[in-house]
Amino acid sequence: MKSEKMIAYGEALQTVEEENPVPQGTEVLVRISHCGVCHSDVHVHEGYFALAGDQKLDVTGNRELPFTMGHEIQGEVAALGPDATGITVGEKCLIFPWIGCGKCGACERGYENHCEDTRNIGLNIAGGFSDYVIVPHARYLLDPAGIPDGLAATYMCSGLTAYSAVKNVGKTGKGDPVLILGLGGVGLIGLQVAKALLDGPVYAVDLDNRKLAAATEMGADGVFNSGDGDVHKAIFKATGGIYSVVDFVGSEAMAKLALRVIRRGGKYVLVGLFGGGFSMPTAMFPLRAISVIGSLTGTLEEAKEVLELARGGKIAPIPIEERPMDQASQSLQDLRDGAIVGRVVLTP
Ligand SMILES: [Zn+2]
Ligand SMILES: [Zn+2]
Structure with missing residues (x-):
């Protein structure tokens, strides 16, 4: 697999080639077709969020470098772990990235996005600036049918965030x-x-x-x-x-x-x-x-609901600009400079 990885905070991403990961247990290996570049990728890359005044919130915890960012991912199932069920190789999918520990109260209530011990794809575990990604369980794979490729990927973050905020x-x-x-x-x-x-x-x-x-x-x-x-x-x-x-x-x-x-x-x-x-x-x-x-991102159920709304034509498509994956670094820079209209979606 070939990934655009963050080697150090704030520095240009680097292309890294390595062996494809082999899915274990319930894991699913997804071959990536599209991955959106989001404003929070810019913050993760910088390593902090600006708070009030000149206070900064450090966001370098719970992540090991080198790291593959990218959490608006679309692709197709490439391989299944021995215990993965409910999906078949070759199926098209979107990846719900806001994954929790699965054990705490928030996760139990279905609010994995509120878990204190997150395994968010592209924030804590390897994400979509790559041609392959591992997803812990098939339940996080959603159906993109009826929504244009690439645009569908953006619903996993910006669309879901907007939807969940209004649900609140x-x-x-x-x-x-x-x-x-x-x-x-x-x-x-x-x-x-x-x-x-x-x-x-x-x-x-x-x-x-x-x-x-x-x-x-x-x-x-x-x-x-x-x-x-x-x-x-x-x-x-x-x-x-x-x-x-x-x-x-x-x-x-x-x-x-x-x-x-x-x-x-x-x-x-x-x-x-x-x-x-x-x-x-x-x-x-x-x-x-x-x-x-x-309001922080949204739940798995809300992700399904926002896709349904998009399918029903209730959300006008935002402009999408496709770029090759090796422009991940440049795209982060352009986003930081405010030089992007709509959403950049990278394609491996
Ligand atoms: Zn995002
Ligand atoms: Zn949890």
């Missing part, structure tokens, strides 16, 4: 307005998921009028430019207050806006990783009965 809003009534903050790739998917799943009107905020126009085209019931000084007043006037804000930015300014417009009993779902902080008097949480919910 829970049940809504017709009079429960929901506000999407930030209309990058993930936010635009979130908007469409909200329109598909929720009963109340869906509003959107961004700094870029072109993105706001795109949101209107995708069915937003109203849009607001966050550059307008009194945007919270405009939101209040149009909506009477928001039941749930889903924040795909996660900046200080967006948090401030969210906590200003949320109604009593409302929810603030935080999914964006821009970085920053907020403070609120503790008594305001009970007095306004506000919940703040952090």
